[in-house]
Amino acid sequence: MLRRFRSVFNAVKTHFQQVEKQAGVGGAQLWALSVIDAEPGIGVGGLARAMDIHQTTASNLVRAMVTAGLVVATRDGADRRATRLQATADGRAVLEKAPGPFAGVLPQALAALDADTLDRLDKDLGRLLALLQADERTGGIPLAQM
Numbered sequence: 001m002l003r004r005f006r007s008v009f010n011a012v013k014t015h016f017q018q019v020e021k022q023a024g025v026g027g028a029q030l031w032a033l034s035v036i037d038a039e040p041g042i043g044v045g046g047l048a049r050a051m052d053i054h055q056t057t058a059s060n061l062v063r064a065m066v067t068a069g070l071v072v073a074t075r076d077g078a079d080r081r082a083t084r085l086q087a088t089a090d091g092r093a094v095l096e097k098a099p100g101p102f103a104g105v106l107p108q109a110l111a112a113l114d115a116d117t118l119d120r121l122d123k124d125l126g127r128l129l130a131l132l133q134a135d136e137r138t139g140g141i142p143l144a145q146m
Helices: 002-023 027-038 044-051 055-067 089-097 105-111 115-132 136-140
Strands: 071-076 082-087
Touching: 002 027, 002 089, 002 105, 027 044, 027 055, 027 082, 027 089, 044 055, 044 082, 055 071, 082 089
Parallel strands: none
Antiparallel strands: 071 082
16 A cells, blocks of 8 residues: 555655656646636636635745746736736746646646546545644645745
8 A cells, every 4th residue: 555655645745746846846836827828818716716825925936936937927906906817928838838737747647537436536545644643734835936
């Protein structure tokens, strides 16, 4: 059983290493960039929801991508608090040379499982997390950042 967990983690790690090597950005940034490119004008909150991560994590990803010139952020609305995001030409060039899937191999594999298998897996992992006394808040950290 432990070997299976190691295999899962190694598959995820290998994918993100390949992403970084080919695209020059980390897996979490690549995923965020792909979401922004697919939904021009998305806000940081929308990005956080799309990636199922904490808004602070999304803000940190956006800040790094803006600094790298991959994304532009513009203030919108009367109070100028809402930020709208858009991929730059450099950001789109990164996406073109990056290997997929942009969200990572684990979400892609999970999406291929049937509903019954996903339900069992969710319940069983819930029991495992309870035994580990794991902090459920860490579930909002992208695997590429672990």
